[in-house]
Amino acid sequence: MQKVRKAIFPVAGLGTRFLPATKAIPKEMLPIVDRPLIQYAVDEAREAGIEQMIFVTGRGKGAIEDHFDIAFELEKTMGERGRDLSVLTSTRLAPGNCAYVRQQEPLGLGHAIWCARDIVGDEPFAIFLPDEFMVGAPGCMKQMMDVYDRIGGNIISVLEVPHEQVSSYGVIAPGASDGTVTQVRALVEKPKIADAPSNLIVSGRYILQPDVMRILERQEKGAGGEIQLTDAMAQMIGNQPFNAVTFDGRRFDCGSHLGYVEANVAIALDRPHLGDALTKSLRQMLTGR
Numbered sequence: 001m002q003k004v005r006k007a008i009f010p011v012a013g014l015g016t017r018f019l020p021a022t023k024a025i026p027k028e029m030l031p032i033v034d035r036p037l038i039q040y041a042v043d044e045a046r047e048a049g050i051e052q053m054i055f056v057t058g059r060g061k062g063a064i065e066d067h068f069d070i071a072f073e074l075e076k077t078m079g080e081r082g083r084d085l086s087v088l089t090s091t092r093l094a095p096g097n098c099a100y101v102r103q104q105e106p107l108g109l110g111h112a113i114w115c116a117r118d119i120v121g122d123e124p125f126a127i128f129l130p131d132e133f134m135v136g137a138p139g140c141m142k143q144m145m146d147v148y149d150r151i152g153g154n155i156i157s158v159l160e161v162p163h164e165q166v167s168s169y170g171v172i173a174p175g176a177s178d179g180t181v182t183q184v185r186a187l188v189e190k191p192k193i194a195d196a197p198s199n200l201i202v203s204g205r206y207i208l209q210p211d212v213m214r215i216l217e218r219q220e221k222g223a224g225g226e227i228q229l230t231d232a233m234a235q236m237i238g239n240q241p242f243n244a245v246t247f248d249g250r251r252f253d254c255g256s257h258l259g260y261v262e263a264n265v266a267i268a269l270d271r272p273h274l275g276d277a278l279t280k281s282l283r284q285m286l287t288g289r
């Protein structure tokens with residue numbers, strides 16, 4: 001079984017739901033408390049043993065490259081002032097550990113993944129959607145990688161949502177289950193509630209075999225006229241092992257205002273220097289006391 005060494009971070013979307021915040025900065029640079037979303041995703045990848053981070057960027061996404069580079073002036077000045085530099089140095093990605101490729105037009109998530117095909121080569125790879133913010137110990141990708149190391153194939157992360165919410169998501173048709181691992185029989189994008197084959201939704205983390213690139217190569221358009229990753233994955237089911245791992249942790253949809261605000265509150269409550277003060281102030285806001 002080939003080790004998963006590379007991960008793709010598709011960050012070329014327009015982020016229209018967060019305008020005007022995302023007019024000049026990428027959505028993936030929005031902070032959860034004090035770290036940008038993309039940093040949490042990269043840290044999750046490192047924890048899972050990923051060695052090379054491949055960012056699929058677009059125009060106006062230069063802040064992401066700067067974020068993972070050396071911040072020379074900041075490091076020099078802070079060093080001279082005797083400040084702790086680890087907050088800066090821990091975010092660096094060395095040249096061999098990162099690569100950037102441009103998606104020239106936002107033609108869909110599937111197209112973004114395909115843009116990285118030459119850097120990925122003929123080996124399995126992970127995908128992270130950074131605006132799906134996954135909080136777990138171990139992290140979501142580590143949970144998936146532990147399963148991959150046992151059974152290989154294609155693995156996606158899923159989680160349960162209340163049945164009435166399924167229409168907003170990709171949903172799996174589940175087969176046999178063994179602990180947290182469920183066989184995937186089919187994938188349905190945004191089904192009607194009555195048609196949904198389960199309440200297990202696909203949640204922004206994937207380990208895929210390189211064959212998916214050959215399907216994406218055909219550039220077939222799906223929902224919304226976009227080249228969809230879900231459609232390409234659906235074509236692999238039946239030809240290749242395809243399983244889902246139910247994520248043990250919390251997930252926040254940081255592509256939406258509510259999920260983004262909830263994530264900030266949740267992470268702040270977990271921070272030792274913020275938790276107590278925030279609890280007090282939230283209680284006051286909610287009860288007027």
Ligand code: UTP
Binds near residue numbers: 012018109129255
């Ligand atoms: P979203 O559907 O959240 O789209 O994409 P978006 O453009 O980021 O945000 P809104 O809906 O306009 O507010 C899911 C993920 O796929 C990437 C996005 O960057 C995001 O990480 N993506 C999407 C691309 O890289 N390229 C695309 O063509 C589409």
